[in-house]
Amino acid sequence: MATSKNPPFLNSVPELLILQCLKDRQMYGYELVQAIRSATHDHIVLAEGVVYPVLHMLEREGALSTERRTVNGRSRIYYALTDRGTARLADLASVWRRLTAAIAGVLGEPSHA
Amino acid sequence: MATSKNPPFLNSVPELLILQCLKDRQMYGYELVQAIRSATHDHIVLAEGVVYPVLHMLEREGALSTERRTVNGRSRIYYALTDRGTARLADLASVWRRLTAAIAGVLGEPSHA
DNA sequence: TTGCCATACCTTTCGCCGCTAGGTATACGA
DNA sequence: TCGTATACCTAGCGGCGAAAGGTATGGCAA
Numbered sequence: 001m002a003t004s005k006n007p008p009f010l011n012s013v014p015e016l017l018i019l020q021c022l023k024d025r026q027m028y029g030y031e032l033v034q035a036i037r038s039a040t041h042d043h044i045v046l047a048e049g050v051v052y053p054v055l056h057m058l059e060r061e062g063a064l065s066t067e068r069r070t071v072n073g074r075s076r077i078y079y080a081l082t083d084r085g086t087a088r089l090a091d092l093a094s095v096w097r098r099l100t101a102a103i104a105g106v107l108g109e110p111s112h113a
Numbered sequence: 114m115a116t117s118k119n120p121p122f123l124n125s126v127p128e129l130l131i132l133q134c135l136k137d138r139q140m141y142g143y144e145l146v147q148a149i150r151s152a153t154h155d156h157i158v159l160a161e162g163v164v165y166p167v168l169h170m171l172e173r174e175g176a177l178s179t180e181r182r183t184v185n186g187r188s189r190i191y192y193a194l195t196d197r198g199t200a201r202l203a204d205l206a207s208v209w210r211r212l213t214a215a216i217a218g219v220l221g222e223p224s225h226a
Numbered sequence: 227t228t229g230c231c232a233t234a235c236c237t238t239t240c241g242c243c244g245c246t247a248g249g250t251a252t253a254c255g256a
Numbered sequence: 257t258c259g260t261a262t263a264c265c266t267a268g269c270g271g272c273g274a275a276a277g278g279t280a281t282g283g284c285a286a
Binding site: 141142165166185 | 262263264265266
């Protein structure tokens with residue numbers, strides 16, 4: 001009942017992954033691409049064209065705060081979760097778990113519940 | 114290595130669910146909508162506007178065979194998996210499991226592996 | 227010193243997939 | 257006879273990710 005509609009279907013997975021990574025520590029865009037790539041053993045490779053727009057959108061909505069730093073003569077923009085971002089992460093993760101559990105059920109897997 | 118690219122991101126979940134349902138027994142479109150709805154306890158509700166086009170596409174590609182039957186004065190189109198459809202189901206399910214496992218890893222869940 | 231690769235940021239364009247919102251027709255119960 | 261459930265269908269829109277490109281600096285090798 002509480003769940004009004006299907007979230008347009010399983011979208012915003014990139015957003016979920018990015019938020020989750022930033023929960024552990026602040027990171028910059030280029031770093032996120034590689035972190036996700038290596039964390040998933042190359043199973044998920046987010047192109048930069050996906051990551052940067054998401055970061056900008058999240059910043060616009062107040063889910064992320066930014067800090068410009070120069071390291072080794074290179075300028076980086078570090079992103080960190082705000083309270084709002086933490087809440088958003090919790091929301092997305094919850095929806096994600098609910099949907100995957102539902103699908104696992106159809107696929108005939110126990111889904112460890 | 115075998116996995117060339119990200120499948121456009123987590124698309125074709127409706128297709129996966131439909132194929133999986135048809136693996137157990139043949140069903141008709143209207144029935145599929147409700148079967149998925151109830152199997153997922155209303156967490157996933159595929160509109161008919163999603164289901165029918167997928168069925169037509171799968172039939173066009175030889176993944177489903179059809180049989181028209183009249184029950185209680187109502188005309189129904191029953192769909193059944195072909196060999197090709199079974200293979201397609203196996204493919205989609207495998208991709209699905211790989212991706213969800215990867216995401217579960219990022220989310221810090223054991224994902225029962 | 228020149229050129230290439232890695233780093234680090236960014237945007238525009240395109241295509242697809244699912245969603246919305248309709249539409250048709252029959253059966254059945256109030 | 258009128259509404260609701262059954263059962264099928266389609267056209268059009270929108271959003272999100274993918275592809276493809278563009279800028280700039282640093283470092284290394286030829």
